[in-house]
Amino acid sequence: MQEEKLRKGPWLEEEDERLTAIVALLGERRWDSLAKASGLKRSGKSCRQRWKNYLRPNLKHGQISAEEEQIILQLHDQWGNKWSDIARRLPGRTDNEIKNYWRSHLRKKSQVPEQDLMLSKCDTDYSVALSASNGDCTSDKDDILGSSMDFSNEHKLSNLEFPSSPYENRLSDWMSCWSYGLSEMKHQGDFCSSDSCFCFPAWSSDDSGNGTSLWDSSTSLWDMD
DNA sequence: AAAGGGCTCAACCGCATTCAG
DNA sequence: TCTGAATGCGGTTGAGCCCTT
Numbered sequence: 462m463q464e465e466k467l468r469k470g471p472w473l474e475e476e477d478e479r480l481t482a483i484v485a486l487l488g489e490r491r492w493d494s495l496a497k498a499s500g501l502k503r504s505g506k507s508c509r510q511r512w513k514n515y516l517r518p519n520l521k522h523g524q525i526s527a528e529e530e531q532i533i534l535q536l537h538d539q540w541g542n543k544w545s546d547i548a549r550r551l552p553g554r555t556d557n558e559i560k561n562y563w564r565s566h567l568r569k570k571s572q573v574p575e576q577d578l579m580l581s582k583c584d585t586d587y588s589v590a591l592s593a594s595n596g597d598c599t600s601d602k603d604d605i606l607g608s609s610m611d612f613s614n615e616h617k618l619s620n621l622e623f624p625s626s627p628y629e630n631r632l633s634d635w636m637s638c639w640s641y642g643l644s645e646m647k648h649q650g651d652f653c654s655s656d657s658c659f660c661f662p663a664w665s666s667d668d669s670g671n672g673t674s675l676w677d678s679s680t681s682l683w684d685m686d
Numbered sequence: 687a688a689a690g691g692g693c694t695c696a697a698c699c700g701c702a703t704t705c706a707g
Numbered sequence: 708t709c710t711g712a713a714t715g716c717g718g719t720t721g722a723g724c725c726c727t728t
Contacts, residue, residue: 471696471722493713509714510697545716560717561695 468502472511476501480508481516514555521553525562533559534567 472480483499489512492505501508514520525533529551536547544556544563551559 469698491713505713506699507697513715514696542717556716557696565694 466502467504467507469507472515476503477511477516480512484512484516514557519553520555525554525558525566529554530562530567533563537563537567 468476479499479501480503483495487495487498489509492509494505496503496505496508499508503511532551533547536543536550540546542560544560548554548556548559
């Protein structure tokens with residue numbers, strides 16, 4: 462059997478759309494399976510990274526503000542190269558973005574030599590960190606559904622092959638609901654995100670919208686049973 | 687206008703950690 | 708408890724853009 466070669470390099474718009482749609486459907490986990498399910502010739506790892514750093518809703522893509530810069534400087538002073546920790550204090554920013562920004566803009570500004578930073582790391586009161594606001598829930602991806610859904614027809618999700626783990630079996634079942642689910646979601650007109658998770662407002666059922674969501678917010682898991 | 691050097695940022699890589707069976 | 712898979716993280720790379728000469 463010949464393993465198909467995985468794509469590398471910059472992502473195409475179509476790939477982004479596919480990934481966005483499949484993550485909306487299946488959630489942010491099991492990236493390998495998700496990569497296969499999407500039909501993308503990308504590794505799960507690559508999909509995960511693309512999602513986290515670029516496609517995830519609520520990401521800010523604009524310039525880092527002066528306040529944000531101050532925060533980065535301050536936290537980097539405190540914690541060193543803990544990019545993911547710093548990113549958590551800056552809603553909408555990714556660790557990658559902060560890391561790049563620090564390297565290109567702030568490294569020279571930083572007063573502390575890099576090797577000393579590791580010594581000064583401490584778990585001081587994180588409250589410095591800025592109660593970051595969250596209101597910024599607007600998403601550029603409002604039209605995700607509209608622009609991406611056609612691929613379900615073109616790319617034959619039904620042809621997917623999954624190994625036989627329980628999750629993947631259930632995933633297969635899910636895929637068979639694909640078309641129905643999408644049209645239903647589209648009808649609902651809104652699948653919003655909260656933090657890093659998508660949740661479908663109502664998955665199925667009657668016209669009144671009293672559907673049952675399969676997203677279990679208490680466990681942060683999809684209820685596939 | 688062309689060359690080249692520096693900068694930015696998306697993406698890759700490898701290791702560490704966590705999770706699930 | 709062990710082991711393999713999945714995920715998280717930080718460092719590095721490289722393409723493309725911009726600025727200077």
